[in-house]
Amino acid sequence: MTRYARPAQRPASALLVLLAATAALALWPLISQAGPEAKPGPASVSNAAVPAQESSQSVPPDLEPVKQMTVSGVSNWTDTGLDVVEGQEYVVRATGGISLQRGNPTAYCGPDGYDLKTAQQPLPDRNIGALVGRVVLLISVEKDPETKKEIRNERIEVFYIGSESRVMMPLKGRFFLGINENVAGDNSGEFKASIFRVKNS
Numbered sequence: 577m578t579r580y581a582r583p584a585q586r587p588a589s590a591l592l593v594l595l596a597a598t599a600a601l602a603l604w605p606l607i608s609q610a611g612p613e614a615k616p617g618p619a620s621v622s623n624a625a626v627p628a629q630e631s632s633q634s635v636p637p638d639l640e641p642v643k644q645m646t647v648s649g650v651s652n653w654t655d656t657g658l659d660v661v662e663g664q665e666y667v668v669r670a671t672g673g674i675s676l677q678r679g680n681p682t683a684y685c686g687p688d689g690y691d692l693k694t695a696q697q698p699l700p701d702r703n704i705g706a707l708v709g710r711v712v713l714l715i716s717v718e719k720d721p722e723t724k725k726e727i728r729n730e731r732i733e734v735f736y737i738g739s740e741s742r743v744m745m746p747l748k749g750r751f752f753l754g755i756n757e758n759v760a761g762d763n764s765g766e767f768k769a770s771i772f773r774v775k776n777s
Contacts, residue, residue, distance in 0.1 A: 639667055639772040645753070647707065649674030649763040653754040656771065660711060660745045665774035668753070669740045670707045674765035676757065687739040687767050689756055697756050698734045706756040707767055710734040713749035742774070 635641060647654045647670070660666070670687035677683040683690065689703025697704055713731040720727055733746040737753070745751070753769055 635772065638775050640775055641770070642666075642773050643771045645769050645771070647753045647755070647767040647769050649676075649705075649755055649765040649767070650760055651754070652758070652760050653710065653752040656751045656753055658751040658771070660749065660751045662745055662747045663777070664745045665742060665777035666745065666751075667740070667742045667772040667774065668707075668709065668737045669770045669772075670737065670767045671739070672765065672767040674705060674755065674763055674767065676705045676763055678762050678764040684765075687737070689738070696758050698754070698758065699736055699756050702736050702756055704757050705763075707737045707739070707769070708734060708754055708756045709737050709743060710752045710754065711745055711747055711749040712752065713747050744777075 643656060643658065645656060673684055673686045675684050676690055685705045687707040689706025692704050693700060693702065694704060699708055711733050715729040715731060718727045718729065719725065731747060735743055735746065737743065
């Protein structure tokens, strides 16, 4: 009696490889017609790696970097440590954000402020919470004869800054940065400010 050997069964893995190869051959005409647009070129890869704000944050040749500082959203005013002269020009750039009511996500704003204006702000015609500046000129210091407390006679000028402004200092004095809000105790967050002096100003 002649015996015939039963054909060996292909392993399941071999069958999967065969199916994959068949699918690749069937799809090859579509892949080959996709053209060069289907593959990102070197230029698109390098552009994606560049931060979006890098070009806007470059320093023009007429500006001299002076200081980088944090402006707390909890404090009405933060001392820059700079004594300025009337007529000097400065550029201030700011990033970051604050909440005008701690824990309330809808009260969040950037340096340009929240789209709301009230009479109870240093600059009532500008958005509440916006970054603002002020220069304080100390005129004299006196003492109250009854309370013995020190009384400072000052001249103060407040001006808008926002996310970026070029400002001519309105008078000689100490330069402060702050929040366009009179009640800042329930705020949170901070702005990051970069201060530049305009050369030959």
